[in-house]
Amino acid sequence: MLNLLRRLFEHYRAYHEYGPPRLKYMGYVGAVSTALFYLIRFTRPNPQLFDDIGVRGLAVMLYLALAWKDHWPERLKPYYIGYSYAALLYCLPCFTVLVALQRGGGVPAISNAFIVLCFLVLLTDWRNTLVMLFAGVAMAAAAYVATTAEPHVPMDLVAQLPAFALIVIGGNLFKFSTEQIDAERKLRATQALAGSIAHEMRNPLGQLKYSLEGMQRALPAPTEGAGAKALGPQQLDDLYRCLAQGEMAVKRGLQVIAMTLDEVSAKPMDSATLACLSAGELANKALLEYGWESEAERERVSVHVVEDFSFRGDETAYLFVLFNLIKNALYYLALYPDARITISVEKPRVRVRDTGPGMTADQVARAFLPFASAGKTGGTGLGLAYCQRVMRALGGSIRCESVPGNYTQFTMTFPPLGAQEIDSCRVDVLRRGAAAFGGKRLLIVDDDAALRLVTRHKLQPLNATIDEAADGQSALEMLARQRYDLVLLDLNMPVQDGYMVAEKIRRGEVPGSAGMRIVAHTSEPALLASVKIRRAGMEGLVTKPSTQLTIIQALLDALAHPVAAISAETALPAGFSVLLADDNAFNRKAVGTYLKHAGARVFEAAHGQAVLDHLLANGRCDAILMDINMPGMDGLQAARAIRGSRKAWADVPIIALTAYSDAATVQAAAATGMNDFVTKPVEAALLYQKLRAVALASKDGAAAPPFAAAGQSAVPPAQADLLDAKRLESYTRIGMLGELLTDYMPEISRLVQRLEASVVRRDFDDALDALHSLVGMSGEAGAAGLHQYARTVYVPMVEEHRWPAGDAWLGRIRMLAAQTEQALRAYGAAQPRAGQT
Numbered sequence: 001m002l003n004l005l006r007r008l009f010e011h012y013r014a015y016h017e018y019g020p021p022r023l024k025y026m027g028y029v030g031a032v033s034t035a036l037f038y039l040i041r042f043t044r045p046n047p048q049l050f051d052d053i054g055v056r057g058l059a060v061m062l063y064l065a066l067a068w069k070d071h072w073p074e075r076l077k078p079y080y081i082g083y084s085y086a087a088l089l090y091c092l093p094c095f096t097v098l099v100a101l102q103r104g105g106g107v108p109a110i111s112n113a114f115i116v117l118c119f120l121v122l123l124t125d126w127r128n129t130l131v132m133l134f135a136g137v138a139m140a141a142a143a144y145v146a147t148t149a150e151p152h153v154p155m156d157l158v159a160q161l162p163a164f165a166l167i168v169i170g171g172n173l174f175k176f177s178t179e180q181i182d183a184e185r186k187l188r189a190t191q192a193l194a195g196s197i198a199h200e201m202r203n204p205l206g207q208l209k210y211s212l213e214g215m216q217r218a219l220p221a222p223t224e225g226a227g228a229k230a231l232g233p234q235q236l237d238d239l240y241r242c243l244a245q246g247e248m249a250v251k252r253g254l255q256v257i258a259m260t261l262d263e264v265s266a267k268p269m270d271s272a273t274l275a276c277l278s279a280g281e282l283a284n285k286a287l288l289e290y291g292w293e294s295e296a297e298r299e300r301v302s303v304h305v306v307e308d309f310s311f312r313g314d315e316t317a318y319l320f321v322l323f324n325l326i327k328n329a330l331y332y333l334a335l336y337p338d339a340r341i342t343i344s345v346e347k348p349r350v351r352v353r354d355t356g357p358g359m360t361a362d363q364v365a366r367a368f369l370p371f372a373s374a375g376k377t378g379g380t381g382l383g384l385a386y387c388q389r390v391m392r393a394l395g396g397s398i399r400c401e402s403v404p405g406n407y408t409q410f411t412m413t414f415p416p417l418g419a420q421e422i423d424s425c426r427v428d429v430l431r432r433g434a435a436a437f438g439g440k441r442l443l444i445v446d447d448d449a450a451l452r453l454v455t456r457h458k459l460q461p462l463n464a465t466i467d468e469a470a471d472g473q474s475a476l477e478m479l480a481r482q483r484y485d486l487v488l489l490d491l492n493m494p495v496q497d498g499y500m501v502a503e504k505i506r507r508g509e510v511p512g513s514a515g516m517r518i519v520a521h522t523s524e525p526a527l528l529a530s531v532k533i534r535r536a537g538m539e540g541l542v543t544k545p546s547t548q549l550t551i552i553q554a555l556l557d558a559l560a561h562p563v564a565a566i567s568a569e570t571a572l573p574a575g576f577s578v579l580l581a582d583d584n585a586f587n588r589k590a591v592g593t594y595l596k597h598a599g600a601r602v603f604e605a606a607h608g609q610a611v612l613d614h615l616l617a618n619g620r621c622d623a624i625l626m627d628i629n630m631p632g633m634d635g636l637q638a639a640r641a642i643r644g645s646r647k648a649w650a651d652v653p654i655i656a657l658t659a660y661s662d663a664a665t666v667q668a669a670a671a672t673g674m675n676d677f678v679t680k681p682v683e684a685a686l687l688y689q690k691l692r693a694v695a696l697a698s699k700d701g702a703a704a705p706p707f708a709a710a711g712q713s714a715v716p717p718a719q720a721d722l723l724d725a726k727r728l729e730s731y732t733r734i735g736m737l738g739e740l741l742t743d744y745m746p747e748i749s750r751l752v753q754r755l756e757a758s759v760v761r762r763d764f765d766d767a768l769d770a771l772h773s774l775v776g777m778s779g780e781a782g783a784a785g786l787h788q789y790a791r792t793v794y795v796p797m798v799e800e801h802r803w804p805a806g807d808a809w810l811g812r813i814r815m816l817a818a819q820t821e822q823a824l825r826a827y828g829a830a831q832p833r834a835g836q837t
Contacts, residue, residue, distance in 0.1 A: 006760045008127060013081050015125045023084045026123060027066030030091055034060050037112075052099050059095045062087040074822070078815040088123060092116045093136025094143075101144040105154025113157070117164055121171035129168060205253065210293070211246035215239055244531040248289065274394075276417070276425030277315055280308035280345045281550075286322040287343075288526050300333065301326060301341040309347035310422050311414040313394045321387045321398075322352070325410050328384070329354040332408075348416045353409040359402040367400050426549060430461045433552040436559055437462040440485040444468045445475040445501070446521065447493045451544070455488065455521070458548040459555075472496030479510045486555060489538070491522040491529065498522070499536045506537035507599075517558045572598045572688070573695050579614055581605040581635065582627040582657065584773055586747050587680070590780045591625065591657075594684045600691070607631055608638030615642070620649035623694050625678075625687075628658040628669065629772055639672035653694040657682065680779045683727075722816075722823050727782035741828050744781040745821050751777060752817045759810055768797055774813075783824070786816040 016023060038056055066087055069080055096116045100109030120129050145151050218238035220231065231239070283303045292298040326341065333339045333356045341354045359367070368388045384400075387410075391398040395415040402408040417425075442464050446452045452468045459466055467482070469475035471493050479487075487505075491498035498520060505513050519540035520533045526543050533541055540558035542551050578600045582588045585606075592602045603621065605611045607630045615621070624642075628635040639654050655676040656669040669677055676690050728737065751774040758767035771794040778787035793809050796802075 003760060003762065008131060009082075009085065010760065011125050012085055012128045015128075016081060016084070021069065022123060023066055023080075024069045025067075026088075026119065027063045027068070030119075031060050031063035031067060034063060034091075052102065055095055055098060059091045062091050074819060075815065078811065078818055085128075088120075089132050089136055089139075092120050092123075093133050094139045097137050097140035098143055100157060101140065101151070101154065102148070104152075105156045109154070109157060110160055113160070113164065114167065117167045118171065121168060121175065126172040126176070129172060133168065205249070208246050208249040208253075211242045211249060214242035214245070218242060240531055241528055244528045247531060274312050274314055276310050276422065276549075277313050277318065278308055278310055278547075279347075279350055279414070280305040282315065282318060283322065283343045283345055283350065285526075286319055286326065289319070290323055290326055297330060300330070300339070301343070304342060304344045306344060306346040308345060309414070310417050310425070311348070311394065311396075312417060312421070312425075313414075314390075317390045318394075321390050321412070324384070324387055325352040329356065329408070332356045348414045350412045350414075351409055352412075353407055355407050358404040358406050358408050359400075360404055364400050364402050368398075429549050429552055429556075433462050433556060436556055437464040437485070439464070441465045441467070441483070443475065443478060443484045443487045445472065445487060445493070445498070446490040447471055448490075451490075455551070458551055459488075462552065462555075472498065472501040475501055476504060476510060479505070479513050479516075483513070484516055486517040486519065486558065488519050488521050488542070488551075488555070491520050491524060491533075499532060502533075502536040502538050517555075519554060519558045572600050572691060574599065575601065576691070576695055577601040577603065577621040577623075578691070579603045579605060579611060579621045579624045581608070581611045581624065581630065581638070582776075583607055583630040584627075584776055586744055587627070587776050587780050590744075591682050591687070594682070594687060595691075597684075598688055598691075608633030608635060608641070611638045612641055612645075615647070615649050615652075620652055622653075623691055624652055624654045625657050626654050626674070628656055628665065636668055636672050639669070639674050643673035655690055655694075680776050682780070722783070722785040722820060723827060724782040724784040724787075727784075728824075728827060737828055741824060744777060745824060748774065748777050748781060748783065748786070748817055749821070752814055755813065756810060762803075764797075764801075764803065767803075768794075771797065778820070781820075781824070783816075783820040786813070786820050789813065789816055 034056060038053070066084055069077075072080060093116060096112050100106075100113060103109055117133075120132060124132060218231075218235045220235070280303075283305065287298070287301060287303060290298075290301075322343070326343075329341045329352065333341070333354060336356050339354060339356045341352065344351045344353070368384045388398055391412055396413050398410060398412045400408065400410050440462075442459065442462070444452050444455050444459075444466060445468075446455070447470055449470070452470075456466055456468065464485075467478065467484075469478055473496050475487070475489070476496070478484075489498040489501060502518050502520075504510060505516065505518065517540070518538040519542060520529060520538050521542050521544060522529050523544040524532075526541060529543075530541055540554045542554045546554075572595075576599065578595050580588055580592055580595065580602055581604075582591070583606050588604050588606075592604065595602045603614060603618075605614055608626075609632055611624065611626065612633075626635040626639060630638075633641070635656060635658075639656075642652065642654065643650055653676075654674045655678055656674045657678055657680060658665060658669075666677060675694070678687060678690065751770050755767055755770040755774065758764075758770055771790060775787060775790045775794050778790060790813060793804055793813070797804065
């Protein structure tokens, strides 16, 4: 019976989980109408009429609580849906029928019953409509009999039962039919949109495939020999070029998806992102960053800056516009080998003109309509609609003109910026730069003395102390003597180039420079250099030549960027390899990021058998991080198999990972031959410490350190804050906070929903598995309160193999998950964005 009631309530919850806040609106309507109907009776006083002030006043208060949903305390909001169920049960069928019985029926009672039935049909699914109706009538009848000396049934109400039944049945049938029509419409729209996005994604995915094939060609031929093959300079350059093209293809695909979703949802442009932009610079940048399928395709597009101008806009949105216009033109130029695309900049307009097939007048008239496409099979038809919306948001316009068989031209017109506005933009950048760098020390490293002088003059308004170095070796010597806040580093220098200098800084070879920002200053193609500088641990890139505002903005962006520094205490030896085994992909991602940040090569496995398979196929690694609870062969079984294998890797150091660290588990891990123990959520500093101990022991030829669980607490503290600030700071520092919000929070919500479903089904094993994952996930995500409470539920369930007493624990987990998500998003919003100080 209890399971039946739970399922019934879940239908009600699902009915109100999405869509407009119907319950809140019902609260306002119900409170006003219930009070108003009471006052109307005084227009025709009747001393024999039953005075329902008490029960009516209670209904008004319940309605008001429904209406004031937004003012509920955060800790009570998770209970709002449950409260609404009880409130509607009383306020609609119970209260109305009770008053009708007390008054002996009559026309007002019949009309009130019709109104209540209509609201009940609108506010509940058909199951709960029937349950609430029967339960409410039963409660009212019981109250009436208990409080009335001579109860009787009003026959006029009984006579209306067929009409009441018709409202309930007909209303639900009509509502069900409407929902089916809406569902069918949404399904068709979703199918069309999904098909369109799939079509648009073929281009970037095809380019990604081409890039991967290029990487394969650049790699040396495989060999069974033990010696590694060195890559030549040209091979390395080809690999980086293919990697850059692949990343740009992924970026293009994400742009297509973002553009489509923004247009479908009509997402407004954020005015906070608008800045003064150069039309000429962005036109050239579009050519550098567009995902070209081939060099031949790139050569068909040219930029002519007749007269550059500035406008106020969003760089990403405007680049999307240019990308879309280029993509559309290239699509139609496939059968016209001599056709060309020209982007011309002439104040205050930017024109994109192709000498392709052209369009008819009818096609031009429909060009900017959503889901309209001119002879383009499978296109979304959203691209030009998006372009028009962006231009309107910028205060400008876009129009199309075309002559069939001759040309097509899109003209974007921008509102002109006056000299005062342009000067204001310049002053704002300089002001922010001076505020950020005033009193700091900068180092310019370039082998060209003239460029160093020009750059120094550009940075003079920052009020910073600026030093110069003529080569990489001199820069390293100066960094060893003096602390700098930022280095502007030329990449192409003799003896030690910029990449080598950055690598030495990031490896901790320059004491005191771990937190220093590094910005690359280069004439290399931006697309290729952007991949290389990230690999070298730099935070920004400025291409040569650059304007004063461009270079200062790049330094500001770098200052807001998380530092990719690896200190000497944190860094692992070069080539240190770790096999990370965990059945939860999100946990592998979090711990793997920490390991890669310390310079480790990371291999992943989802269960114990995969660990053995990896060792058999690839041989020994430097360390294994082994989750204890995994499906199939768990961590303990895998550790026993490794130690008893008599292979060369039988003594590989194994560090246990688990969210369940009771004494029995610790002893069991030690008995299998594991060398150490780390409790989830993993603390990066402790993990680095243990891995470095393993690495040092291996370097000295000693055995792995003995098993010790020191520093680990089997039971979390009795009280903890909602968030683990220290862990979140570490995520922010390594640039993973965004992934935490986009990946971890939905997964935690999914696990809570899975747990709830398991409880409804009384599936103990599935609930235990969901709790196990939730404990690990919440810990890694820095959700300290949720992690701590989930552990207190999980541990007794494992030890005693029984459900927790009562039902409050599940509501508490649901509430903590909701509060955690809100707190995490608030934390993320409070972090500085790029370009802000």
